[in-house]
Amino acid sequence: MTLTIANLSAGYGRTNVLQDVTVTDIPPGAFVGLIGPNAAGKSTLFKTIAGLITPSKGAITIAGEDVTCLGRKDRAKRVAYMPQAYGCNALLSVFESVLLALKQTTGWRVNDDNLDRVSDTLHALGLSHLANRGVADLSGGQAQMVAVAQTIVRAPDVILLDEPTSALDLHHQLSILTSIRNEMDRKKPVVMAALHDLNLAAKFCDRLVLLRDGAILADGKPEHILALPQIEETYRVLTDLERTQRNVLYVDARLAHIHPRGEAIVRQ
Amino acid sequence: MTLNVDPVALRHDYVARVARRYGVIAAVFGLLCLSFLLDITTGPGGYSLSTIAEVLFDPMSHGARLKVIVWDYRLPVAVTAVLVGALLAVAGAQMQTILNNPLAEPFTLGVSAAASFGASLAIVLGISVIPAVGPLLVTVNAFVFALFTCGFILLATRIKGVGSETMILFGIAIFFTFSALLALMQYMASEDQIARIVFWMMGSLSRASWEKIGLGTILLCFAIPFSLYRTWPMTALRMGETTAQSMGVDVGRLRVEMLICISLLAATAVSFVGTVGFVGLVGPHIARMLVGEDQRYFVPLSALVGALVLSLTSLISKTITPGIIYPIGIITSLIGVPIFISIILSSRRERLQ
Numbered sequence: 001m002t003l004t005i006a007n008l009s010a011g012y013g014r015t016n017v018l019q020d021v022t023v024t025d026i027p028p029g030a031f032v033g034l035i036g037p038n039a040a041g042k043s044t045l046f047k048t049i050a051g052l053i054t055p056s057k058g059a060i061t062i063a064g065e066d067v068t069c070l071g072r073k074d075r076a077k078r079v080a081y082m083p084q085a086y087g088c089n090a091l092l093s094v095f096e097s098v099l100l101a102l103k104q105t106t107g108w109r110v111n112d113d114n115l116d117r118v119s120d121t122l123h124a125l126g127l128s129h130l131a132n133r134g135v136a137d138l139s140g141g142q143a144q145m146v147a148v149a150q151t152i153v154r155a156p157d158v159i160l161l162d163e164p165t166s167a168l169d170l171h172h173q174l175s176i177l178t179s180i181r182n183e184m185d186r187k188k189p190v191v192m193a194a195l196h197d198l199n200l201a202a203k204f205c206d207r208l209v210l211l212r213d214g215a216i217l218a219d220g221k222p223e224h225i226l227a228l229p230q231i232e233e234t235y236r237v238l239t240d241l242e243r244t245q246r247n248v249l250y251v252d253a254r255l256a257h258i259h260p261r262g263e264a265i266v267r268q
Numbered sequence: 269m270t271l272n273v274d275p276v277a278l279r280h281d282y283v284a285r286v287a288r289r290y291g292v293i294a295a296v297f298g299l300l301c302l303s304f305l306l307d308i309t310t311g312p313g314g315y316s317l318s319t320i321a322e323v324l325f326d327p328m329s330h331g332a333r334l335k336v337i338v339w340d341y342r343l344p345v346a347v348t349a350v351l352v353g354a355l356l357a358v359a360g361a362q363m364q365t366i367l368n369n370p371l372a373e374p375f376t377l378g379v380s381a382a383a384s385f386g387a388s389l390a391i392v393l394g395i396s397v398i399p400a401v402g403p404l405l406v407t408v409n410a411f412v413f414a415l416f417t418c419g420f421i422l423l424a425t426r427i428k429g430v431g432s433e434t435m436i437l438f439g440i441a442i443f444f445t446f447s448a449l450l451a452l453m454q455y456m457a458s459e460d461q462i463a464r465i466v467f468w469m470m471g472s473l474s475r476a477s478w479e480k481i482g483l484g485t486i487l488l489c490f491a492i493p494f495s496l497y498r499t500w501p502m503t504a505l506r507m508g509e510t511t512a513q514s515m516g517v518d519v520g521r522l523r524v525e526m527l528i529c530i531s532l533l534a535a536t537a538v539s540f541v542g543t544v545g546f547v548g549l550v551g552p553h554i555a556r557m558l559v560g561e562d563q564r565y566f567v568p569l570s571a572l573v574g575a576l577v578l579s580l581t582s583l584i585s586k587t588i589t590p591g592i593i594y595p596i597g598i599i600t601s602l603i604g605v606p607i608f609i610s611i612i613l614s615s616r617r618e619r620l621q
Contacts, residue, residue: 100515119279
């Protein structure tokens with residue numbers, strides 16, 4: 001099911017965080033990486049797609065159908081969103097927590113099919129050994145994997161993962177993203193993940209969207225996006241030495257009438 | 269890290285766990301039945317269980333005197349204990365869930381303070397909120413004030429946005445307001461009236477009547493199925509508000525629905541027996557330790573544990589000093605607290621069964 005976001009503006013109260021965001025035609029089975037600095041509007045975009053925030057303008061369509069007018073439950077059937085902050089003190093087992101994610105959109109009674117789906121999802125993500133563990137007793141990384149399982153188990157058209165790897169070590173970052181890719185090959189959902197690690201983004205994503213200050217700065221294949229000057233501008237962490245060098249260059253830049261803020265010069 | 273277990277084994281584990289939970293619920297129900305029977309049998313007169321049982325099935329079998337003792341006195345008290353225990357525990361369980369706070373119980377939101385003030389208003393000034401209620405003056409006043417408090421919180425949170433912190437803060441504010449008003453009432457009251465207010469606040473099952481029992485039963489018959497109907501969203505809420513929302517739960521609406529449900533339960537329970545603290549806290553906590561927080565098992569078991577606790581309290585209040593029935597509010601706290609603390613301490617290791 002193709003996902004399209006058209007001219008989306010949304011925010012909290014009267015402040016608009018997203019301005020006219022358009023991401024067209026994300027085909028089923030595509031893994032889109034959403035990159036951008038903190039406070040770029042990544043979570044807001046996800047929340048808007050998931051229906052937690054009502055957009056002030058624009059449309060979100062899945063397979064041509066506008067989902068902004070769907071009720072919460074129907075919306076949650078189509079779009080599964082994994083929020084960023086995770087961790088709870090509930091006395092529930094991992095199995096139960098994944099089951100309850102599934103039961104929000106299916107009937108009241110737990111049937112055999114439900115149990116099979118939960119077991120299979122946990123197995124596919126390599127979480128079976130945690131099934132009887134309490135969710136409150138998990139490590140940060142384990143909790144994150146369980147949260148991913150909670151979205152995948154619902155077999156939605158669109159999966160939105162807000163920083164799915166932020167609490168994981170490198171080994172688990174790779175393994176969780178590989179598991180997600182494997183799941184995608186089976187069920188062909190659209191997956192959008194907010195990622196901070198550009199190496200991971202380059203390795204796993206079919207497409208990258210660069211968001212800054214609530215607007216889309218760039219959208220395209222990872223090799224193109226990661227070569228853009230805006231990436232360096234956004235992600236470059238300056239060392240003291242670099243800053244000194246840049247100041248020196250900045251003087252030259254003013255003389256040469258290049259970019260007044262200096263970032264273009266670093267690339268010379 | 270252990271090996272990745274086979275999916276079939278996972279299913280079996282879960283099914284076994286569910287079976288264990290039904291076992292726990294059945295066991296607590298059995299204990300409740302036992303406690304209920306003992307409660308009816310215990311008391312001055314020393315009638316045997318078989319005599320009491322015969323009177324239960326055939327009221328006139330042992331004469332009119334025993335019929336009055338069993339049917340008009342002991343049975344209403346025993347049933348009220350079970351009913352009020354269940355009402356308070358279900359209210360406490362839901363409150364803890366929607367406020368995401370293990371300390372929440374019907375008194376956190378100032379419900380009991382409001383009810384006490386309502387009762388004192390009736391006792392001291394004879395003012396009735398609803399006219400022409402006659403002998404039910406105190407009960408009705410307590411109920412109206414408790415319900416009014418919940419309604420106020422509901423409105424306030426509607427305006428301010430339904431956050432759990434906001435609700436707790438409002439509850440605390442209301443608690444202090446009504447405590448102050450209650451103190452004012454006591455200041456104005458005569459000695460006799462103060463005695464009545466204090467007695468009301470201690471909580472007593474001797475105010476039991478079949479009419480109250482009928483009303484309470486109807487409420488419980490509505491509240492438990494409703495909670496069960498909302499069981500999946502409520503369980504999701506335990507995963508955190510945003511997570512629940514992301515799963516398609518309308519958290520604001522769920523809170524309001526549940527608050528209305530809790531209001532009715534708590535207001536009814538408090539107006540029936542006065543201030544009985546602790547049951548709304550202890551029932552859900554013990555239930556949680558036994559079956560976790562899947563609300564399908566948690567809510568019914570909370571009701572059963574709450575009922576059991578209050579039924580046992582009723583039994584104890586009669587047996588400490590033969591011939592004297594102590595106010596249950598005193599017993600629940602004095603005997604319940606040490607037991608509760610020992611349970612918490614002993615079960616800290618095995619958090620999830």
